[in-house]
Amino acid sequence: MIELSTPLSEAAVRGLKVGDEAAITGMLYTGRDAVHKYLHEGGKLPDGVNLSGGVLYHCGPVVIKDAAGNWKCVAAGPTTSIREEPYQWQIIRDFGLRGVIGKGGMGDQTLGACREYGCVYLHAVGGAAQVLAECIQRVPTVHFMEQFGAPEAIWEFEVVRFPAIVTMDAHGNSLHKEVFAASQAELAKYV
Amino acid sequence: MKMLADSLLELVRRTSAEIPDDVHQAILTALEREKHGTIAESAMRIIDQNIALAKQKSQPVCQDTGSIIFYVDCPLGFDQLGFEERAREAVTTATRKGYLRQNSVDSLTGRNDGTNVGPGSPAIHFHQHRLPEVKVRLILKGGGCENVGTQYSLPNTPLKANRDLDGCRKVILDAVLQAQGKGCGPGILGVCIGGDRATGYEHSKQQLLRRLDEPNPNPELNRLEQDIVETANKLGIGPMGFGGKTTLLGARIGMLNRLPASYFVSVSYMCWAYRRQGVRLAADGAIQEWLY
Ligand code: SF4
Numbered sequence: 001m002i003e004l005s006t007p008l009s010e011a012a013v014r015g016l017k018v019g020d021e022a023a024i025t026g027m028l029y030t031g032r033d034a035v036h037k038y039l040h041e042g043g044k045l046p047d048g049v050n051l052s053g054g055v056l057y058h059c060g061p062v063v064i065k066d067a068a069g070n071w072k073c074v075a076a077g078p079t080t081s082i083r084e085e086p087y088q089w090q091i092i093r094d095f096g097l098r099g100v101i102g103k104g105g106m107g108d109q110t111l112g113a114c115r116e117y118g119c120v121y122l123h124a125v126g127g128a129a130q131v132l133a134e135c136i137q138r139v140p141t142v143h144f145m146e147q148f149g150a151p152e153a154i155w156e157f158e159v160v161r162f163p164a165i166v167t168m169d170a171h172g173n174s175l176h177k178e179v180f181a182a183s184q185a186e187l188a189k190y191v
Numbered sequence: 192m193k194m195l196a197d198s199l200l201e202l203v204r205r206t207s208a209e210i211p212d213d214v215h216q217a218i219l220t221a222l223e224r225e226k227h228g229t230i231a232e233s234a235m236r237i238i239d240q241n242i243a244l245a246k247q248k249s250q251p252v253c254q255d256t257g258s259i260i261f262y263v264d265c266p267l268g269f270d271q272l273g274f275e276e277r278a279r280e281a282v283t284t285a286t287r288k289g290y291l292r293q294n295s296v297d298s299l300t301g302r303n304d305g306t307n308v309g310p311g312s313p314a315i316h317f318h319q320h321r322l323p324e325v326k327v328r329l330i331l332k333g334g335g336c337e338n339v340g341t342q343y344s345l346p347n348t349p350l351k352a353n354r355d356l357d358g359c360r361k362v363i364l365d366a367v368l369q370a371q372g373k374g375c376g377p378g379i380l381g382v383c384i385g386g387d388r389a390t391g392y393e394h395s396k397q398q399l400l401r402r403l404d405e406p407n408p409n410p411e412l413n414r415l416e417q418d419i420v421e422t423a424n425k426l427g428i429g430p431m432g433f434g435g436k437t438t439l440l441g442a443r444i445g446m447l448n449r450l451p452a453s454y455f456v457s458v459s460y461m462c463w464a465y466r467r468q469g470v471r472l473a474a475d476g477a478i479q480e481w482l483y
Contacts, residue, residue, distance in 0.1 A: 074289065075253075075292075077254050123433070127333075128253075163233070165233070180371055186426045187422075
């Protein structure tokens with residue numbers, strides 16, 4: 001298990017390789033379809049959000065207000081990342097992202113941006129909404145709630161030891177490509 | 192009728208928060224089978240922890256609480272319209288209570304009114320039988336796994352799949368290959384051989400009502416189910432597509448007659464977060480027995 005704390009340095013990210021198990025401590029920002037499209041079209045980040053060295057989490061969480069009026073995240077699994085493929089490379093380039101967390105992996109443009117600018121894709125366990133929500137210690141605030149609605153907003157999550165696997169590294173390797181090629185070759189033996 | 196709405200609400204809560212025993216057992220077997228110290232094992236361990244945590248906290252197993260699909264077996268003369276109203280009520284309440292995510296969107300306007308009730312949601316399938324009892328089964332099926340479902344029309348030249356069981360086997364295994372880990376595997380396949388494009392998919396979903404630990408009564412289909420699972424688990428796709436020994440937890444295959452001109456194989460992929468539950472109801476609508 002490799003311990004990572006945000007903000008991530010370029011050196012730390014370039015030291016990671018496909019198959020590494022990481023535990024992330026620090027700040028995650030959620031962002032899915034609406035946020036990606038907005039930033040891609042030249043939208044500005046809200047005040048207080050700095051993605052430089054940051055980690056973006058593809059997640060549409062379920063967040064409620066507790067009795068004391070604080071946000072509390074009750075379910076926070078990853079959503080499918082490939083929908084952000086047209087935008088992700090640019091957001092890595094323009095905002096200095098060092099990590100993207102999601103599920104299902106991404107395509108060649110993102111893989112290229114990871115190599116060029118020093119970023120990794122981390123795969124969280126799909127469906128593990130409860131285990132992942134337990135890692136969130138605090139939800140300090142939310143941005144674009146009015147504009148995009150709760151699942152699409154940018155939530156700030158303070159996390160401790162959030163587990164994820166590096167499946168696309170900054171050296172051009174993708175576990176998704178490797179497993180697809182190997183399983184395709186294997187299947188050819190049985191059909 | 193209040194009792195019926197309460198029973199359906201409890202059915203929704205339990206379906207969303209608890210994985211049925213037969214599925215949990217298959218997950219535990221898969222966890223044991225993975226090599227120690229691999230990322231596949233870690234993924235299975237997190238899945239197992241998640242199942243325990245969701246049950247303990249009575250929270251959704253996965254935040255995508257999915258399409259809401261009811262299957263109702265009922266006697267002659269059963270008030271189906273009344274049932275539909277109570278089911279919509281239960282779904283609305285379940286959504287307000289957080290058992291279900293606000294998960295249903297108007298396809299034209301993109302609007303989500305936060306109730307999970309609208310055209311096609313919840314989906315309710317009635318089936319009459321000559322028994323006095325009412326059985327209600329519920330499946331919650333997430334979007335990630337629904338997106339990797341697929342339908343083949345045989346013959347399929349690139350896959351060298353002819354109109355026979357071997358051809359079916361080839362396309363089903365191709366569906367597993369194409370899905371990789373994207374449907375939150377290890378998955379469970381529901382398959383229908385035959386039917387038309389609509390009934391084929393529908394019947395493939397109904398296969399997911401079957402328990403994982405009961406063999407298919409049709410010996411040929413039973414052999415095919417076992418073969419699909421064994422072969423899929425040799426491909427090395429593994430949990431989440433991380434590589435590993437368990438790609439499928441099960442395959443359930445059914446058949447419908449087809450037209451001479453058509454030969455469809457429809458595949459529904461269910462994620463590990465396989466939420467299905469059911470109840471037998473008393474005459475007053477109270478829950479008499481849990482079915483899984
Ligand atoms: S595919 Fe299943 S486990 Fe994965 S996110 Fe969707 S509902 Fe959850």
